[in-house]
Amino acid sequence: MRTIFIIVLMLVCMTGPHELCAQTYTPVAVTGFNNDVVAETGTSATAVTSCVLDLSNYILYTAAFAAANGIAGGVPNNGAIINGVRNYQLADYAGNxxxxxxxxxxxxxxxxxxxxxxxxxxxxxxxxxLLFSTEGASTISATLNFTDGTTAAGGAMTVQDWFGGGNAVASGFGRIARAAAGPYLVDGFTTSNPRFYRFDISLSCVNQSKQLQSVTVNFLSGGTTFPSRAVIMAVSGIPATPLDITAVVTPAICGGADGGIALTVNGGIQPLSYSWNTTPVQTQPTATNLPGGAYACTIVDAVGCTTVFRDTVPLQSQGNLTVSSSEDSICAGAAVTLTAAVTGATITDYSWQPLNTSGATVTTTPAASTTYIVTAQDAFGCKLTDSVAVAVKPLPAAAFTVTPAAVCLGTVQTITYTGTAGPTASYNWNNFSGAAVQSGTGAGPYNILFSTAGNYSLELQVTDQGCVSAAATRALTVTAAPVVGFEVSDLTPCAGTATIISFTGNVSNAATAAWDWGGGTVQRGSGLGPFDVVYTNSGAINLTVTDGACIVTATPRQVTVIPVPLAAFSPDVTVGCPDLPVVFTNQSQNADSWFWRFGDSDLSSEQNPAHTYTVPGAYTVTLVAGAQQQCFDTLVETALINVQPSPVAAFTVIPGLDTELEFSEALFSFSNQSSGATAYNWDFGEGNSATEANPQHRYGLPGDYRVTLQITSEIGCTDTTSRAWLKIIPDKVLHIPNAFSPNGDGINDRWEIAGLQGIPGCHVEIFNRWGQRIYESIGYAHPWDGTWQGHLLPLGTYYYVIKAKAKDKPYAGWVALLR
Incomplete structure (x- = not known):
C-alpha cells in the first residue's frame, strides 16, 4: 500500500502544478522596475508615484496611505504578498x-x-x-538568462485584467485615481479587486544546476478596444538543491551474495524514486543480497530529474591475514623483518607494498617511517589485506660550531650545538679536551677556557631514543699572547726629519704588525721594522700585532713634532753713509731664539736688533732662527748692507772774504769744490738760497754775510761747510740815470738807481715841471715805473730829490721819461 501511495503521489507531482507536492517559493530580490505605481505615504498620490496604470488613471496604494487619507484597503505596508507556499516581496515603495x-x-x-x-x-x-494586466488581458513571454551566457524560454502566458480574473494569488487591495490631493474614492475594495496573478516557470534539470542572472519579459499582444498593459510586481522562486548521497557498502563473502549498498539521500525535490540495476530490480534506497561487483542506482526526483549513483561491493575472503614486524620502531639505517600469517584460507601469493616484493617474510631498511601493506589471494581469488607501521627514528646529528675557532690564551670560546636531536637526547662532549667549562649543560651552548696554548680537537656524540650519532669533531687553536712594544729614537723631532722606530717585543715568525704612524710617512722599513718615519705634524704611534689568534696592542707613543723655523728678516735701509743705523725686522716663523751676525764682527741675540755701521763697505748679514734649541734655520743675505763714503763740501768765492764792496758792485761768484755730491743747497745768509753747483748772488742790503753750502750724495748722504764774512757797504756815490723808457719792452722800463736799494732809509721824491710831486718812497725797493696814480705820465723831464741819509747832502736833478 505504501509503494502504491508513493507512485500515485509522484504521478500527481509530475503531471501538473499540484500544491500537494509544491515546495515553498521564497522572494527573489531584483532590479529593473521602470515605474513607481504604489502611493505609500502622505496625501498627494502624484507626489509619491510616477504614472497611472490604466485609462481611468488608477494606481495602487498602501495601507499606510489609506490610513493617512481616511480610506480603506491598500497593499501591505511591508510589501509581503503571501499565499500558502508562495511568498513575494514587492519592491521598495519609495522607488520604482x-x-x-x-x-x-x-x-x-x-x-x-x-x-x-x-x-x-x-x-x-x-x-x-507576480503580475496583472490593465485595460483587458495581455499576453507576455519570459526568457531566463544564466550567468554562463545561455538562455532558456520560459513560455508565454495570458495575464488576466486586474479586475475579475480567476485564480488570483492576492486580491482586494482597492485602487484610487492618481491625484495631487484627496479626497480619494476607493474602487474595487469591496469586490476583492484589484487582483494579482502568478506566472510560474519550471526550469529543466540541466538549467537547475545553472546560476540564474535575470528574467526578460516581452509584451506580445493585448487589448481589443484599448491597448492593454502588463505590470510585473515581484519575483519569487524555489531554490534548487542538488542531491546529497552517502552510501554504506557491505562486502560480499567470496563465492556468496550477502553484500549490500545502503543509500542516504537528501536534497532534490521529494519524493524520490530508486531503481537498482539488479535482477530483479530493487526500488528501495538500500540494495541487499548483492554478490561482489559494480552497481548503479537511478534516482528520479518529483519533477523527473535523474541522478545515477554508482558504487562497488567488494569481495571479502573467509581467511584472516595478519602481519607483524620484528621492531615497531628502529633507528635510521637499521633493518626490520616483516612477517605475514593467514588462518582460515589457502593462500596462493603475497604482495608487499611499497616494497613491490613477494613472500610471507621480507626484510627491509626503511629510510623513513612507513606503513607496509601485504595483500594475499585465496583459492577463490579473493584478496586479503593487512598492514603494519614501522617508525623510523632519525639519527641525531652531532654538529656544532666553536666561536672563535682560534683564540688567544685566556679567551673564552663558545660552543653552539647546531645539530638535530630530541628533548631527551644525551650529549657526550668527551671532557672538552681538558678545557674548563665556564657555563653550559646538555646541548649547550657552552663557554670553555683552555689554560695552556696548543692545538686541540673537540668531539661530540649524541644519543637520542637509543639512536647514536656519528662523532663530530672540530679543531681549535689556542695561541700564547706575544710581548709587544717599540722604541722611538726621537719623540720630539724637527718637522721633516726622520725618526727611527724599533720593535722591542717577542713574537713568532708568523706574526703580522699593523702600524698606525699617526700621520708620519715611512721612508724605510716593513713588517716589524725598524722604520725611518718622517713627521711633519705631531701624532701618536700605535702598533697592533696579530700572532696566531692573539691580537695585542702596544702602548702608544706620542710624537710631538717641533715645527722647523724659517729664518726671515728685512732691514729698514740697505744703503747709506757711515754711522748708518739699521733696524732689522725679524720675520722668522716657528722660532723662539735668534742669533745675528752683522758682518762687522758685531753679534746679537735680540729678536729685532738695531745696528749702526760706521765704516764704508758691503756687509753680509746672517740670521740663525732656532726652535726649542733643537731645530734651526739659517738665512745669509750676502752684501745686504752697503755703506758708502760721505760727500765733502767745499767752495771758494770771488770777490774774497772780509773784503768790503760797495753795494752796487757786490756780485759774488761761488766756485763749488765739493766731492761726491749730486745735489747742492746754498744758504747766502740773508734768507735767499740756490741749488746750482756754482751760483752767483747779489745781496739786497749792505751787511756782513755767512754763506753755507750743504751737499747731498746720490744715496742721500750730506755734508755742510760755511764761509764768512762777505762784507757789503753802501755806495759812497750814487750813479743816477738821467733817462728811462717805460714802454714795456723789458729794457729800461724802470728808473733803476744802482746802490740806492742798498740804502733802505733813503727818501726819493719826483716832481713834474709844475712842481707837483708825482712819486715818493722811503727806500727804493720798487723803482719808479713812470706812472702816477696808476696812469702813465707823458713824455718829458721830471725833477727828483733823493736823500740817501739824513745827514748827507741830497741829490737833485732832472730825469727824462722817454717812449
Missing part, C-alpha cells in the same frame, strides 16, 4: 516598484520589454512572476 509594459511600448511610461536582474544570482527549480 513595477515593470510597466505595453505592445511596442506605445502606452506612455511603458516599455515593450524589460529585464529584471537578480541582485544575487542563484539556482532554482522554479521561478514565479
Amino acid at each position: 516598484n513595477g515593470l510597466f509594459l505595453s505592445q511596442n511600448g506605445a502606452v506612455a511610461n511603458t516599455a515593450a520589454a524589460g529585464t529584471l536582474t537578480l541582485v544575487t544570482p542563484a539556482s532554482f527549480n522554479k521561478i514565479s512572476l
Whole structure:
C-alpha cells in the first residue's frame, strides 16, 4: 500500500502544478522596475508615484496611505504578498516598484520589454512572476538568462485584467485615481479587486544546476478596444538543491551474495524514486543480497530529474591475514623483518607494498617511517589485506660550531650545538679536551677556557631514543699572547726629519704588525721594522700585532713634532753713509731664539736688533732662527748692507772774504769744490738760497754775510761747510740815470738807481715841471715805473730829490721819461 501511495503521489507531482507536492517559493530580490505605481505615504498620490496604470488613471496604494487619507484597503505596508507556499516581496515603495509594459511600448511610461536582474544570482527549480494586466488581458513571454551566457524560454502566458480574473494569488487591495490631493474614492475594495496573478516557470534539470542572472519579459499582444498593459510586481522562486548521497557498502563473502549498498539521500525535490540495476530490480534506497561487483542506482526526483549513483561491493575472503614486524620502531639505517600469517584460507601469493616484493617474510631498511601493506589471494581469488607501521627514528646529528675557532690564551670560546636531536637526547662532549667549562649543560651552548696554548680537537656524540650519532669533531687553536712594544729614537723631532722606530717585543715568525704612524710617512722599513718615519705634524704611534689568534696592542707613543723655523728678516735701509743705523725686522716663523751676525764682527741675540755701521763697505748679514734649541734655520743675505763714503763740501768765492764792496758792485761768484755730491743747497745768509753747483748772488742790503753750502750724495748722504764774512757797504756815490723808457719792452722800463736799494732809509721824491710831486718812497725797493696814480705820465723831464741819509747832502736833478 505504501509503494502504491508513493507512485500515485509522484504521478500527481509530475503531471501538473499540484500544491500537494509544491515546495515553498521564497522572494527573489531584483532590479529593473521602470515605474513607481504604489502611493505609500502622505496625501498627494502624484507626489509619491510616477504614472497611472490604466485609462481611468488608477494606481495602487498602501495601507499606510489609506490610513493617512481616511480610506480603506491598500497593499501591505511591508510589501509581503503571501499565499500558502508562495511568498513575494514587492519592491521598495519609495522607488520604482513595477515593470510597466505595453505592445511596442506605445502606452506612455511603458516599455515593450524589460529585464529584471537578480541582485544575487542563484539556482532554482522554479521561478514565479507576480503580475496583472490593465485595460483587458495581455499576453507576455519570459526568457531566463544564466550567468554562463545561455538562455532558456520560459513560455508565454495570458495575464488576466486586474479586475475579475480567476485564480488570483492576492486580491482586494482597492485602487484610487492618481491625484495631487484627496479626497480619494476607493474602487474595487469591496469586490476583492484589484487582483494579482502568478506566472510560474519550471526550469529543466540541466538549467537547475545553472546560476540564474535575470528574467526578460516581452509584451506580445493585448487589448481589443484599448491597448492593454502588463505590470510585473515581484519575483519569487524555489531554490534548487542538488542531491546529497552517502552510501554504506557491505562486502560480499567470496563465492556468496550477502553484500549490500545502503543509500542516504537528501536534497532534490521529494519524493524520490530508486531503481537498482539488479535482477530483479530493487526500488528501495538500500540494495541487499548483492554478490561482489559494480552497481548503479537511478534516482528520479518529483519533477523527473535523474541522478545515477554508482558504487562497488567488494569481495571479502573467509581467511584472516595478519602481519607483524620484528621492531615497531628502529633507528635510521637499521633493518626490520616483516612477517605475514593467514588462518582460515589457502593462500596462493603475497604482495608487499611499497616494497613491490613477494613472500610471507621480507626484510627491509626503511629510510623513513612507513606503513607496509601485504595483500594475499585465496583459492577463490579473493584478496586479503593487512598492514603494519614501522617508525623510523632519525639519527641525531652531532654538529656544532666553536666561536672563535682560534683564540688567544685566556679567551673564552663558545660552543653552539647546531645539530638535530630530541628533548631527551644525551650529549657526550668527551671532557672538552681538558678545557674548563665556564657555563653550559646538555646541548649547550657552552663557554670553555683552555689554560695552556696548543692545538686541540673537540668531539661530540649524541644519543637520542637509543639512536647514536656519528662523532663530530672540530679543531681549535689556542695561541700564547706575544710581548709587544717599540722604541722611538726621537719623540720630539724637527718637522721633516726622520725618526727611527724599533720593535722591542717577542713574537713568532708568523706574526703580522699593523702600524698606525699617526700621520708620519715611512721612508724605510716593513713588517716589524725598524722604520725611518718622517713627521711633519705631531701624532701618536700605535702598533697592533696579530700572532696566531692573539691580537695585542702596544702602548702608544706620542710624537710631538717641533715645527722647523724659517729664518726671515728685512732691514729698514740697505744703503747709506757711515754711522748708518739699521733696524732689522725679524720675520722668522716657528722660532723662539735668534742669533745675528752683522758682518762687522758685531753679534746679537735680540729678536729685532738695531745696528749702526760706521765704516764704508758691503756687509753680509746672517740670521740663525732656532726652535726649542733643537731645530734651526739659517738665512745669509750676502752684501745686504752697503755703506758708502760721505760727500765733502767745499767752495771758494770771488770777490774774497772780509773784503768790503760797495753795494752796487757786490756780485759774488761761488766756485763749488765739493766731492761726491749730486745735489747742492746754498744758504747766502740773508734768507735767499740756490741749488746750482756754482751760483752767483747779489745781496739786497749792505751787511756782513755767512754763506753755507750743504751737499747731498746720490744715496742721500750730506755734508755742510760755511764761509764768512762777505762784507757789503753802501755806495759812497750814487750813479743816477738821467733817462728811462717805460714802454714795456723789458729794457729800461724802470728808473733803476744802482746802490740806492742798498740804502733802505733813503727818501726819493719826483716832481713834474709844475712842481707837483708825482712819486715818493722811503727806500727804493720798487723803482719808479713812470706812472702816477696808476696812469702813465707823458713824455718829458721830471725833477727828483733823493736823500740817501739824513745827514748827507741830497741829490737833485732832472730825469727824462722817454717812449
